[in-house]
Amino acid sequence: xxxxxxxxxxxxxxxxxxxxxxxxxxxxxxxxxxxxxxxxxxxxxxxxxxxxxxxxxxxxxxxxxxxxxxxxxxxxxxxxxxxxxxxxxxxxxxxxxxxxxxxxxxxxxxxxxxxxxxxxxxxxxxxxxxxxxxxxxxxxxxxxxxxxxxxxxxxxxxxxxxxxxxxxxxxxxxxxxxxxxxxxxxxxxxxxxxxxxxxxxxxxxx
Amino acid sequence: xxxxxxxxxxxxxxxxxxxxxxxxxxxxxxxxxxxxxxxxxxxxxxxxxxxxxxxxxxxxxxxxxxxxxxxxxxxxxxxxxxxxxxxxxxxxxxxxxxxxxxxxxxxxxxxxxxxxxxxxxxxxxxxxxxxxxxxxxxxxxxxxxxxxxxxxxxxxxxxxxxxxxxxxxxxxxxxxxxxxxxxxxxxxxxxxxxxxxxxx
Numbered sequence: 475x476x477x478x479x480x481x482x483x484x485x486x487x488x489x490x491x492x493x494x495x496x497x498x499x500x501x502x503x504x505x506x507x508x509x510x511x512x513x514x515x516x517x518x519x520x521x522x523x524x525x526x527x528x529x530x531x532x533x534x535x536x537x538x539x540x541x542x543x544x545x546x547x548x549x550x551x552x553x554x555x556x557x558x559x560x561x562x563x564x565x566x567x568x569x570x571x572x573x574x575x576x577x578x579x580x581x582x583x584x585x586x587x588x589x590x591x592x593x594x595x596x597x598x599x600x601x602x603x604x605x606x607x608x609x610x611x612x613x614x615x616x617x618x619x620x621x622x623x624x625x626x627x628x629x630x631x632x633x634x635x636x637x638x639x640x641x642x643x644x645x646x647x648x649x650x651x652x653x654x655x656x657x658x659x660x661x662x663x664x665x666x667x668x669x670x671x672x673x674x675x676x677x678x679x680x
Numbered sequence: 681x682x683x684x685x686x687x688x689x690x691x692x693x694x695x696x697x698x699x700x701x702x703x704x705x706x707x708x709x710x711x712x713x714x715x716x717x718x719x720x721x722x723x724x725x726x727x728x729x730x731x732x733x734x735x736x737x738x739x740x741x742x743x744x745x746x747x748x749x750x751x752x753x754x755x756x757x758x759x760x761x762x763x764x765x766x767x768x769x770x771x772x773x774x775x776x777x778x779x780x781x782x783x784x785x786x787x788x789x790x791x792x793x794x795x796x797x798x799x800x801x802x803x804x805x806x807x808x809x810x811x812x813x814x815x816x817x818x819x820x821x822x823x824x825x826x827x828x829x830x831x832x833x834x835x836x837x838x839x840x841x842x843x844x845x846x847x848x849x850x851x852x853x854x855x856x857x858x859x860x861x862x863x864x865x866x867x868x869x870x871x872x873x874x875x876x877x878x879x880x
Contacts, residue, residue, distance in 0.1 A: 502709045639707045644716025644740075647704065659703040667696030668721070 495632045496622050497656035497663070499599075500647055502639040510661060511599055512544035514634055518597035519549070519556060523630075524588040528600035530562035531638070556593065562604040572611030574618035578625060585629040595630035602637050619653035620675035634658075652678070689806040694725060698810045705821050711762065715740035718794065718818065725811070727804030728796050734771070735784075735792035735822070736763020760829030762822060765790040780804065782812055784819035791822040 501507040511527075518525040529537055537559055541548060549555050566572055588596045605615045622633060637650055651657055651668040653675050658664070670678065701721045708714045715738040722731035733740050736756055756763050769790040774781035778798055784791040794815055798804045 500704060500707050502707045639704075639713065640709050644708060644713035644718075645720040647708075647713070648717050648720035651704075657703070659707055662703070664700055664703050667693055667700050668724075 493630050494625075494627075495656055496619075496654055497632070497634050497658060498650055498654040499634055499636045499658045500639050500650070501636065506661065507636060507638075508540045508544060510658060511634070511636065512541050512546045514597070514599055515541065515557070516544075516546045518595070518632075519546070521594055522592075523556070523595040523597045524591070524593040525557045526565075526596075526598040527557075527559045528562040528565045528598065529559055530601040530604045532601065534559040554591075562600055562602075563609075565600070566604055567609050567611070570609070572605075572609055572614060572618070574611070574614050574621055577618060578621045581625050581631075582627055585627055585631055589629050595632070597632050597634075599634040599636060602635050603641055606641060616649055616653055616678075617676055619650070620670075620672050623653070623655065623672045623675075649678075689803070690810075691726065694807060695810060697721070697724065698807065698814050701814060702817050705818060711735045711822075712738040712740075714738070714818070714822075715792075722794060722796065722811070725796075725804065725807055727798050727801050727807070729778075729799045730797045732795040732797075733792065734795060736765075760826040760833065762791065762826045762829070764826070771795060780808065782808075782815040784815050784822065786816075786819045786823045789823065791819045791826075 499507065499510055501510070515525050515527065527537060538548065549557055566577065585596055602615075605612045619635065625631070635650075635654065637647060639647060642650070648668070651666055652670045655666055655669045656663055657666045701718070704717055705714065708717055715733040715735050719731050719733045719740040722728060722733070725731075730741075736758075756765050758764070767785060767787065767789055769783070771781045771783065771793040773779055773795055780796045780798055782794040782796075784793060794811065796804065796811075
């Protein structure tokens with residue numbers, strides 16, 4: 475992934491590298507998550523990116539409500555717009571199972587389509603609680619997170635994985651840190667020294 | 681004798697990890713998760729074979745028969761839901777030659793222990809001062825959580841007392857008003873009675 479020195483502020487405390495990045499938000503408070511996710515979404519829309527939200531614990535109505543409360547101006551709903559909310563289950567487990575290779579394989583073509591449609595980048599954030607539901611393949615989550623760091627291309631793309639610290643155990647949260655180059659804790663972006671290079675993380679995850 | 685630190689053996693990335701290990705403390709909601717997280721995070725320090733984190737109640741990894749904390753006979757206390765020991769408390773497992781124990785100690789209490797089983801490489805000793813700093817941070821954070829919970833509890837009790845007092849006050853004021861009302865009524869009735877008596 476691109477890790478250029480140039481960076482851009484995204485409203486909450488800290489900066490993300492311009493280009494592509496993969497970060498995790500570990501939170502223990504919904505208001506905290508809403509504040510950070512709304513800043514992340516709002517910045518993506520402002521920059522003309524294709525922004526997607528994958529919901530699991532929250533309903534699309536709730537998400538739109540707190541985004542409005544946080545002052546995010548959302549474009550009109552409808553297919554093909556710059557902002558969409560879809561169920562995490564549909565996005566991550568479209569056939570009732572989680573297949574990381576298929577997910578990763580579909581990314582570059584999707585970015586290509588977004589580029590052709592005139593977007594300046596792609597940005598997504600996902601509620602990760604779906605991984606606690608015992609869906610076949612969900613044990614490959616950490617391998618998938620490590621693989622995400624290998625997705626290249628010249629189209630800027632970023633992903634923010636949101637982990638609820640009230641639901642995931644402490645050991646899993648540590649392993650989550652090992653596969654994200656950046657983490658956000660209490661609104662602060664931390665360049666994550668626990669991050670392992672993809673090959674190392676993948677060998678640990680398998 | 682002053683402890684000698686060989687800075688050349690210290691890996692800056694590991695120091696970064698020890699420093700960053702503090703960040704998640706703010707979002708881990710309970711002691712069980714804190715113990716799980718630090719047990720995992722500390723196990724990646726060079727020279728560490730495994731790390732057990734004891735926070736009184738939560739003990740991660742859980743003790744097996746051969747790992748029972750026999751030495752920990754110090755009277756513990758639970759404050760704000762957090763197990764604490766007196767400040768001079770020590771972990772009984774610290775006597776083993778392949779173990780290094782760091783107490784999570786503030787000036788007033790001990791909140792638990794990082795119990796490292798070390799390997800033969802000798803790499804661990806270089807990180808010991810930094811791990812002590814981390815342990816101090818974790819202890820202070822636990823103390824802060826404990827105080828916050830005690831304050832919240834005291835606040836809740838105060839609010840309850842205040843509510844009871846308000847109820848009582850309402851009741852007394854209501855009774856006073858009723859007495860005034862009844863007194864007025866008696867006076868009025870006496871007045872009527874006097875008039876009727878005078879008319880006969």
